[in-house]
Structures are given as structure tokens and as C-alpha cells.
Amino acid sequence: MNALAATNRNFKHAAKILGLDSKLERSLLIPFREIKVECTIPKDDGTLASYVGFRVQHDNARGPMKGGIRYHPEVDPDEVNALAQLMTWKTAVANIPYGGAKGGIGCIPGELSSSELERLTRVFTQKIHDLIGVHTDVPAPDMGTNSQTMAWILDEYSKFHGYSPAIVTGKPIDLGGSLGRDAATGRGVLFAAEALLSEYGKSISGQRFVIQGFGNVGSWAARLISEAGGKVVAVSDVTGAIKNTEGLDIPKLLEHSAKNRSIRGFEGANALDPNSLLIEDCDVLIPAALGGVINKENANDIRAKFIVEAANHPTDPEADEILSKRGVHILPDIYANAGGVTVSYFEWVQNIQGFMWDEKKVNNELKNYMTRAFKDLKSMCKNHNCDLRMGAFTLGVNRVARATLLRGWEA
Ligand SMILES: NC(=O)C1=CN([C@@H]2O[C@H](COP(=O)(O)OP(=O)(O)OC[C@H]3O[C@@H](n4cnc5c(N)ncnc54)[C@H](O)[C@@H]3O)[C@@H](O)[C@H]2O)C=CC1
Numbered sequence: 210m211n212a213l214a215a216t217n218r219n220f221k222h223a224a225k226i227l228g229l230d231s232k233l234e235r236s237l238l239i240p241f242r243e244i245k246v247e248c249t250i251p252k253d254d255g256t257l258a259s260y261v262g263f264r265v266q267h268d269n270a271r272g273p274m275k276g277g278i279r280y281h282p283e284v285d286p287d288e289v290n291a292l293a294q295l296m297t298w299k300t301a302v303a304n305i306p307y308g309g310a311k312g313g314i315g316c317i318p319g320e321l322s323s324s325e326l327e328r329l330t331r332v333f334t335q336k337i338h339d340l341i342g343v344h345t346d347v348p349a350p351d352m353g354t355n356s357q358t359m360a361w362i363l364d365e366y367s368k369f370h371g372y373s374p375a376i377v378t379g380k381p382i383d384l385g386g387s388l389g390r391d392a393a394t395g396r397g398v399l400f401a402a403e404a405l406l407s408e409y410g411k412s413i414s415g416q417r418f419v420i421q422g423f424g425n426v427g428s429w430a431a432r433l434i435s436e437a438g439g440k441v442v443a444v445s446d447v448t449g450a451i452k453n454t455e456g457l458d459i460p461k462l463l464e465h466s467a468k469n470r471s472i473r474g475f476e477g478a479n480a481l482d483p484n485s486l487l488i489e490d491c492d493v494l495i496p497a498a499l500g501g502v503i504n505k506e507n508a509n510d511i512r513a514k515f516i517v518e519a520a521n522h523p524t525d526p527e528a529d530e531i532l533s534k535r536g537v538h539i540l541p542d543i544y545a546n547a548g549g550v551t552v553s554y555f556e557w558v559q560n561i562q563g564f565m566w567d568e569k570k571v572n573n574e575l576k577n578y579m580t581r582a583f584k585d586l587k588s589m590c591k592n593h594n595c596d597l598r599m600g601a602f603t604l605g606v607n608r609v610a611r612a613t614l615l616r617g618w619e620a
Pocket residue numbers: 350351352353354394421422423424425426427445446447448483497498499500519520521546547549550
């Protein structure tokens with residue numbers, strides 16, 4: 210199912226559970242603003258290349274819009290719309306004072322040189338600089354982008370508006386980035402998995418994990434889970450998949466992956482068909498790459514008892530139904546991967562205050578936010594007799610609806 214159709218379906222289900230007024234429902238669904246820009250750059254060989262960039266600003270009832278920028282060939286308006294809407298519910302679930310946005314450029318970042326990526330990022334920033342802002346819309350990294358991308362956006366934006374470190378989060382520490390932001394989404398996934406497992410009298414230690422994606426989120430999740438005693442038995446990245454039923458040596462795999470920019474060829478593991486990764490035998494499955502990967506084609510074959518959604522919208526609503534009938538517990542993206550945007554919020558706060566927190570404070574605060582959000586989500590599940598996804602959606606949608614109503618519509 211198309212990402213936007215899936216996200217809208219979940220939103221409408223939550224609106225029905227909450228008994229939301231139909232006009233309010235419609236107003237919450239329509240994005241605040243959709244931006245589409247042409248970005249042409251000279252390539253290193255002197256030829257020109259044109260790309261399409263998007264920024265969808267979904268909602269700002271609770272504060273400045275917030276969300277990552279993705280560089281990926283499959284970036285399209287529907288996908289960015291869905292991701293922006295998810296950010297609105299996610300920041301509300303985490304209870305941080307933001308709305309939601311998302312951006313992206315349709316490109317293959319691995320095929321562009323560093324100087325080409327820099328030119329593309331600067332042109333994109335020139336096209337959107339007057340529509341983003343420290344108190345209006347604050348970008349961050351997502352798939353295919355990183356702290357260097359944020360540094361280029363900061364620099365380009367600052368040419369127009371003066372030095373503005375708080376215009377982006379997830380930037381390098383030397384430019385006002387927060388300690389702990391790089392690991393934050395993976396660390397949040399660890400806290401989320403701990404919270405879910407503890408409901409069933411289990412802990413990370415002794416559980417077997419499969420992780421799809423070994424980029425920022427997947428690799429940090431693998432590292433922190435293995436440090437907490439979990440056994441990571443299989444992982445994949447865009448180049449392939451590997452497995453070791455005894456548990457992969459994650460520190461060595463991190464070294465291998467950093468050196469080779471791929472997990473392939475790692476000694477101490479067997480190669481695995483990437484198509485069978487999601488249906489590998491394990492206790493906890495962590496999709497940490499693309500959307501829509503858990504769908505009606507593979508939902509019946511998934512053997513995990515728990516799914517912790519580190520990626521955005523990895524599970525189609527049809528798969529949700531199948532898995533829920535089979536008793537699989539799914540911790541949804543808008544809670545499970547909220548650690549990243551939560552520490553982005555801490556980074557923004559530090560920039561505005563001109564004060565730097567130590568890493569222990571960042572990680573402790575992240576744990577507090579994730580723990581509180583899990584409790585809030587569970588109480589929505591109890592009040593509305595619904596599953597974890599609807600617990601999270603009703604929590605987020607209700608908070609945004611309340612803020613919208615309080616602000617009113619007077620012209
Ligand atoms: N970076 C962040 O702070 C946050 C990221 N997310 C989500 O987490 C997911 C991963 O994002 P990042 O780790 O930041 O991206 P990244 O670009 O650092 O890493 C992406 C990883 O996915 C792998 N991958 C790509 N296509 C694949 C495929 N077909 N099969 C298996 N692996 C594949 C890549 O090889 C890479 O290992 C995305 O859905 C993103 O939206 C969610 C919240 C915050």
C-alpha cells in the first residue's frame with residue numbers, strides 16, 4: 210500500500226476511536242504547506258544534473274515543524290507527505306513542543322561525490338531558506354543524509370539569515386550539535402524495546418534480534434542491544450544480509466562495515482538471502498531501513514514475537530491486521546523511533562540557550578521521555594481498548610487536536 214494511503218488510514222482509524230469532529234479531522238489531514246523545488250547542479254565532469262527536492266510542512270499547532278531530510282531514489286511527494294504527517298504525531302507522542310515536517314531529494318547519494326552532494330544541498334537550501342526557520346521549520350538528518358549535510362544547510366542558511374546553529378539538528382558537535390544525537394534514534398529503540406519486553410516479563414538480555422538496515426539507526430541499535438546482552442543473529446544493508454545463530458560480533462561488524470561501507474564479506478557470519486531476513490527465526494524484529502517492507506506478502510511468515518519499528522512506516526495496515534491476529538506485538542514507529550527527534554529537541558534547546566549538556570544528561574533525559582511516552586501510550590491502549598499502534602496514534606492525534614482547538618480559527 211502507498212505510504213500516504215497507509216498513514217491516512219491509521220490517522221482516520223485513530224480519529225474514529227477519538228470521535229473527532231469530521232471538519233477537524235479534515236483540517237488535521239491536509240498539510241500546512243507542500244514545497245517542490247528544482248535543483249540543478251554542475252556535476253564534477255562539468256555536465257548539468259537536475260533533481261527534484263521536497264519539503265512538506267504538515268502541522269504546526271504544537272510548535273515549529275520538525276523532521277528529517279532524506280536523499281533516496283524513491284523520494285516522491287506521497288512518501289514525503291506521509292513522513293511529514295508521521296512527524297506531527299511522533300512529536301506529539303514524545304510530548305515535545307513541535308509539529309511535523311519532512312523533506313527529501315530524489316537522488317542516489319552513493320553515486321554523487323562529496324562536492325556534488327554539497328552543491329545539491331546548498332541549492333536545495335537556497336530554494337527553501339525563506340520557508341524554514343528556527344521557530345518555523347527545523348530540518349534534521351534522515352536516510353541518506355548525515356551531520357555533514359546539516360553543516361552545509363546551516364552554512365547556506367546562515368548566509369541569508371546570519372549565523373543560525375538552531376536551524377538544523379543532528380549537526381556536527383563542532384557546530385553546536387548535541388552529544389548523543391548520533392546514537393539517539395538507536396538508543397531510543399533500545400529503550401522502547403526494553404519497555405515493550407518488560408510488559409511480558411522479558412529483558413533485552415537473552416532475546417534474539419534481527420535488524421534490517423545497518424546505517425545510523427540500525428547500527429546504533431545493534432551496538433546498544435548487544436551491549437545490553439541481546440543476541441543480534443542477522444542484519445542486512447542495501448548490499449546484502451548476513452546471519453550467525455550464535456550471535457554476530459557487533460563491534461567487529463561495525464569495524465568491517467565502516468571500512469568496507471558494506472556488511473558483506475564479514476567473517477564469522479554466513480551470507481543470507483536479503484528477501485528472507487524479515488522471516489528469520491528471532492524474538493524481536495527491528496526494521497531500520499525502508500517503508501512498507503512488512504506487508505501482506507510476508508506477514509504470515511514472520512516468526513518474531515515482537516516488532517520494534519525503527520524505520521518509518523515499515524508495516525502496511527494489511528500486515529498489521531495479519532500480525533495482530535497472530536499475536537505479534539508491534540511497537541509503532543511514531544513511538545519506537547522517537548528518540549532521534551527527542552534528542553534533536555534537546556539540541557535545539559541547547560542552541561537557543563547557548564549552553565551545552567553533557568552526554569549523560571542527554572541520555573538520561575531521553576530515557577525519561579521514552580519511558581513517559583510509553584506509559585502515556587499504554588494508558589491510551591487501556592482507555593480505548595486498542596493495540597499499540599492505535600494507542601500511539603490516538604495519543605498523538607488527540608494532543609494535536611487539543612492544541613488546534615485551543616488556538617482556534619479566527620482570521
Ligand atoms: N536518522 C534518524 O535519526 C532517524 C531515522 N529514522 C528512520 O530510520 C530508517 C533508517 O534511517 P537511517 O539509519 O538514518 O538511514 P541511513 O541512510 O543511515 O541508513 C540506511 C540503511 O538502510 C540500508 N538499506 C537501504 N535499502 C535497503 C534495503 N533494500 N534492504 C536493507 N537495507 C537497506 C542502507 O544500506 C543503510 O544501512 C529510515 O526509515 C528513517 O526514516 C527514524 C527516526 C530518526
